[in-house]
Amino acid sequence: MEEVTRKKSSLRRAWLGLENAYTLVGNKAKAQKAHDRYMIMSPGGIKDPKRTQRLLKGF
Numbered sequence: 141m142e143e144v145t146r147k148k149s150s151l152r153r154a155w156l157g158l159e160n161a162y163t164l165v166g167n168k169a170k171a172q173k174a175h176d177r178y179m180i181m182s183p184g185g186i187k188d189p190k191r192t193q194r195l196l197k198g199f
Contacts, residue, residue, distance in 0.1 A: 145174075152181040 141158040144151065155178035162171035180196065 145177075150181070152178060155181065 141154060141161050144154045145158055148154065155174050159171050159174035159178060162168075162174060
């Protein structure tokens, strides 16, 4: 999944899959980052532009 998100970072569902994979192996920090990226890309996801900017700085 990491490779998919690196090559095709616009694939929203890949970020959701990556979040699930990280959750399954217990990596909460990376799971949260993948979730944030998924939410940024989701229609009507994050409504606060400042929060979106903060989250994108981590990518």
